[in-house]
């Protein structure tokens with residue numbers, strides 16, 4: 001999500017940040033050194049030392065412990081470890097002494113070009129790559145200077161390694177020995193502090209083990225769901241049966257008498273049932289009688305929504321791409337197709353939850369959020385407290401995928417907590433989590449293209465009907481000039497459309513049926529590359545060209561696309577004959593500053609397509625931790641595969657049908673394909689890694705299916721569609 | 730109603746309705762939050778514990794059905810040699826991403842290894858398909874189980 005947060009390159013972003021940021025050093029009570037990144041405007045507002053320390057990046061103690069504070073959320077992607085590698089690299093810290101701590105809300109953790117603390121858009125490493133290195137390097141300089149004074153030697157004669165300053169003759173001082181002297185020094189300017197040459201990297205580019213691994217194999221890692229506080233109560237919400245439905249009346253006579261029940265009262269969306277335990281709350285919920293207004297989305301079921309999207313496509317849209325001749329340019333050689341995809345739930349493994357302790361002038365919030373500043377604002381707007389008086393204690397996130405940047409569960413938790421002077425944990429059951437919305441939007445797309453007699457693309461048209469995520473999220477910076485929502489047209493607008501074409505037009509029609517929609521792993525790219533990359537195989541077929549060759553011929557000015565395509569083709573031995581009953585498909589997609597190509601091998605088992613193997617090639621710029629990047633590719637592939645096979649949130653009578661993992665089925669281990677992942681070496685600034693391997697999977701698999709069966713897949717998921725091998729048609 | 734449970738070798742008294750699922754007894758009454766809530770309907774495996782050595786979904790076991798069975802949870806799985814080997818292999822292969830499903834995965838995998846010290850891929854599939862991982866750590870899980878198996882000398886008790 002949130003591509004434009006980081007649309008400037010990492011180095012530009014870091015420069016912007018550095019220009020308005022400075023480091024502040026202080027000797028802390030225990031005599032250690034603390035370095036904190038400060039933003040001038042915010043620094044003025046921060047009088048108290050507490051606010052200052054909460055944003056600290058680096059704290060080195062006299063006994064040589066190096067504490068690094070990380071403000072980004074850890075949701076499995078490994079940012080806690082990757083960001084620590086950046087600081088420790090330039091600091092030349094001893095990795096074994098590094099301890100990471102999670103930061104509270106602080107300007108030091110804001111994105112380079114927006115005053116928001118958010119983890120999303122595959123942006124953690126991209127946003128903080130330079131500034132964290134610079135911060136580590138500044139601390140190292142201070143150690144060197146303190147040691148130079150101590151020994152009365154020129155700084156040029158000194159070196160550092162593993163948390164030590166080393167002088168000729170192998171004299172050594174540990175950073176811990178130097179902290180009190182270093183704390184008194186002036187902090188070097190961030191922009192001019194020397195950084196390591198890549199040949200000197202010891203941590204960047206190395207598969208360091210996750211710093212959170214131990215607690216994640218013992219059950220000790222604290223997730224939001226695990227918070228337990230003295231006197232704490234647990235709330236569940238009886239959510240409206242359809243989006244928009246309002247609570248008209250309720251009768252809780254029976255539920256009020258149920259064991260452990262403390263209170264039952266209306267909240268902005270539904271009814272809160274508060275008890276001394278989750279089981280008591282969720283059990284009592286069943287016996288509340290409720291009547292709701294019959295408000296619902298603009299459609300009753302998915303068939304109706306599809307019809308509405310098709311109607312929307314007949315309306316004029318906003319233009320996202322216009323080139324050359326845009327009229328009806330199509331010859332007899334033209335190709336056209338219409339596609340649609342359903343709503344998708346994120347279904348994070350940890351159901352949504354948020355614990356809040358409200359006091360008269362402050363609040364504490366324990367939750368797994370991807371968007372700390374928004375959480376602060378949300379609680380502030382419900383309670384009337386000042387945002388600064390609301391502490392957000394970010395816990396480990398049991399999955400995020402974009403869902404945990406939404407605020408519904410935090411807002412409801414704040415409404416509930418307002419009624420109590422003890423902490424209250426508000427918990428979504430799995431059913432609530434799945435039915436409460438904030439889905440990847442359903443979308444519909446028409447595409448048409450014309451080919452010349454050589455099989456070259458001469459004209460391309462696309463029209464999309466999909467809601468505006470800018471409208472739903474309020475993040476206006478995601479809007480392109482002309483009022484086009486960048487998330488709606490990702491991959492198809494003038495800036496991001498990859499293929500060479502002289503004539504073209506892409507339009508977006510905002511279609512909003514009243515379902516809450518949100519960022520879902522890879523956002524607009526998750527559907528738009530399914531449309532585009534399956535369509536490209538149709539063009540290749542029409543012109544009787546190999547799908548890889550057709551792509552390469554139209555990507556002459558896209559070296560990164562070419563590179564990943566060539567790498568994946570060679571690893572998957574593209575062009576060699578397929579085994580009987582098996583076919584391969586290929587696709588490529590650029591998103592979040594990285595480019596990923598995949599070759600997917602598919603066979604039919606009892607008429608159902610099964611993905612046997614996925615080969616991925618990823619150009620993510622410079623990679624900080626290749627082991628973690630590989631796991632993000634695996635995770636993205638499986639996330640996309642679940643959606644491809646059976647992912648669908650469907651509607652009946654305006655209400656969501658799927659309620660748990662029996663009906664919304666993630667891929668399980670027995671359907672997990674063989675995966676081979678190539679991470680291409682690069683010295684370019686880092687790109688994103690949490691999302692870019694998601695978009696190519698569905699089109700590559702559908703292209704394989706087309707090769708295998710001759711059937712063009714225009715609608716997802718595959719479940720419910722029937723396939724037969726091509727020769728038996 | 731009063732119940733006495735044997736959890737990780739220690740006895741615990743609880744006074745709760747007999748239909749309370751073991752999952753919520755562990756988490757809410759006894760503060761043992763290593764066992765996770767993922768679905769509440771037996772579909773995800775996040776709540777897996779051992780009941781007399783067998784992996785079960787604790788969200789589907791009412792308190793009244795526990796009887797005298799001995800319960801083992803993630804908090805003490807390292808006391809089993811298979812559990813310790815699985816945890817070591819999990820670290821070696823860096824299995825967890827978000828980590829939320831992993832208590833359940835480790836409980837299922839250690840029960841598998843105890844029964845079957847050298848499971849094949851399809852035996853791994855059978856034993857582990859009840860455990861969902863939304864982060865997609867399956868290939869690492871498979872590797873880690875093979876790694877733990879290859880270390881051998883798993884105590885069959």
Ligand code: FES
Nearest residue numbers: 767768769774788
């Ligand atoms: S929580 Fe018990 S199986 Fe999912």
Ligand code: FES
Nearest residue numbers: 827828862863864
């Ligand atoms: S590691 Fe996140 S759900 Fe498995």
